[in-house]
Amino acid sequence: MNKHVLFIFGGGGKEDYAADATLVASLQEGLGEAYLVHYPFLPHEQTKDFGRKKQIGRHISYIKGEIMLVGHSLGASMLLKYLSETRIRKRIAGLFLISTPFWRGQEDWKQGFILHKDFADKLPKHVPLFLDHSKDDKEVAFDHPELYAKCLPKARVRAIRKGGHQFNNDLSMLAKTLNPYENHSLCH
Template sequence: MKKHVLFIQGGGGEEDYTADAKLVASLQEVLGETYLVHYPFLPEEPEPDFGRKKQIDREISLLNGPIILVGHSLGASMLLKYLSESQIRKKIAGLFVISTPFWSGDEDWKQGLKLNQDFADKLPKNLPVFLYHSQDDEVVPFDNLEFYTQNLPQAIVRKLLKGGHQLNNDLSIVAKDILSL
């Protein structure tokens, strides 16, 4: 039986989906045939969280067995929001978040993206969490990683020197961590 990986894209448009498809292909290639990486297109909906929590819940409900969650950029932050604010009915085997923005500020459009202050306490117990961020990320500042490092002390943190926001479209480091579970 194949192991299921659900990859949640960054951004919300087709351009972001196409860009992240390269990450998905890299991940699937290294994981091999015993894993199936699911990559649904999640369009932005007119909701404060762009409809992400509802979309993630729907995608998780379609999968059987333990699920490995991988998110990039906005998708990574929305996985954290979903896991900390929703009733989780499926076994989540691991959480792997890449280039994760920390949403702060008073702008109206950010309010539905922000994590609750106690988000870390609300994550499923004993959930393996892995954080990845490149120091030369040109989209999400590297110092956003510090927020997550402080709030998720149990997480394994991978600080990468190079790779930019897309980690050079190479998720072999993420795949190796998934394979280590």
Template sequence: MTKHLIFFHGGGSEEDYDADAKLVASLKLKLGTGYSIHYPLLPNDGTPDMGRRKQISHEISATEDNVILVGHSLGASMLLVCLTEMKIKRKIAGIFLLGTPFWNKNEDWVEPFKLQPGFAKHLDQKIPLYLYHCRDDQEVPFSHFSIYQQHLPWASFRDMAVGGHQFNNDLTMVANDIKSMK
């Protein structure tokens, strides 16, 4: 039986989508047969959150139950926002967040990306939740990973010494964690 996965890219442009396509290719290769990966382009629609809430919730609603959700960078943070703010009607098998920013500045443009206070209580702790971050990430400070550790103590955290923001385009660790789920 094929397991379905949706990968949400980071950034807000087609260039970011193309860059994350290498992560998707790595994941496909490492997962092997038995997994179907949907990789939708999420264009910036000009709204303050770039349309991410609407786009991500639509993609999840359009899939089958027991979907595996993976997000990178902005895609990971907005996936987390959707899961904690919106009513999701699909059963989720696992959540995997890579290089996830924790938006906490007080600038106006940051507001649409922020998690609500107490966001963690809106997550089902029975759903496997994994966060990954490279210590040498030049885009999202490693300190953001530590903030998530404080808010999500039940989650599994994987940090790597090297790999940068793009994890050296190698998602072997993520694939191994996905395959380990029952």
């Protein structure tokens, strides 16, 4: 039986989905046949959050059993938003966030992405959280994972020296993080 990983892409359109497909392929290759990486296209809806919360919930519900959640960029921040604003019944084995923006500011277009001040308290308890971010990311500055680390002291934050926003299209490091847990849940 396969272990399930749901990967939520960054950005809001088909070009972003295509760009992250290389990341997904790299992750699937690194994880091997024991894992099934689900990679749904989430269409851009005309809501402040692009419809992401609803779409993420729908795709989580499609997967039977325990699930690992992986998000890149906007997808990572929307996973945090979904998990902190929605009651989850499904068992989540781990949350892996890559190049995650910490949204702030008063601009109207950002309001659907900004987390509530108490978001950290609302996340599911006992779910291991990993934040990976390249120091040379030109899309999302390196201070963003530092802001998350202040809110999420139990999160494991990894600074990657080089790789840019797309991690050089190589998620083998993330696959190695997931693989040690192949025979048991990340949750204890």
